[in-house]
Amino acid sequence: MRKSDWKIVVVFLCGALAAISLSAWQSPPAFDLKASIARGKAIYNTQCVTCHQEQGEGMKDIYPPLAKSDYLMANKARAIGMVVNGAQGPITVNGAKYDNEMLSTDLTDQQVSDVLNYVRNSWGNKGAAVKPEEVAPQRKKKAE
Template sequence: MITKIFIGLAASVSLLSLSSFQQKTKFTLKESIERGKDIYITHCLTCHMEQGEGTDGFYPPLAQSDYLKANKKKSIEVVLYGASGPMKVNGYEYDEKMEGFAFTDEQVSDVLNYVRNSFGNKESVITPEEVKEARKK
């Protein structure tokens, strides 16, 4: 009898801890955007500016950026590996250099989810798995 109670108790304890673990690791867009905002302020704002407007002729805008909208995978690659050479954004040509960032898959997805859902943008979610896929093997 006592062992039965004990086994039942142990089972419910492990079930409980399993569900709280799942909660912690579950990826939600809302939380991703919140984390991404801090990353943006620390790492991107100096060039792409507070409202993602960029600077005329120098740093391209992220607000309403047709590049960002059209190139999900390329946008991931820009954050991972940087970009240089001519790049056309919203009809203007930019030709400066951006360094890549040594971010985790989650950090890349977070900052892009923030950018893609701020400054008037409303784009689909990028998961850490998609970032992992986009990394060059």
């Protein structure tokens, strides 16, 4: 090999090393909120839409709204607990009272995080990501 060829080899190796260390530095991959929201939309449209409605507006006096819901956005853990365990009894959402029942779901931890990421980031809502590992601690706990 000529001297100039070695230079090319060295430059190539440095590049490869940089790429490897960069990918190692990037892992574990960051939580992909966008992908979670997209999966959550599909879950919402099969499991929640009949009551909470297409735009999350709910139904007056019967089903509370999720769109711009102060109740939903105020407490992430409580919302997780309600989706996994169901909820009943009087609650106040955006100043309106509801006293009805929501059944528990059999969604997986990831599905619960997905559907909550969708509702907490739709219709004007903007909330911090709900990660699957935040779901398990809320199972079997009574919703407040």
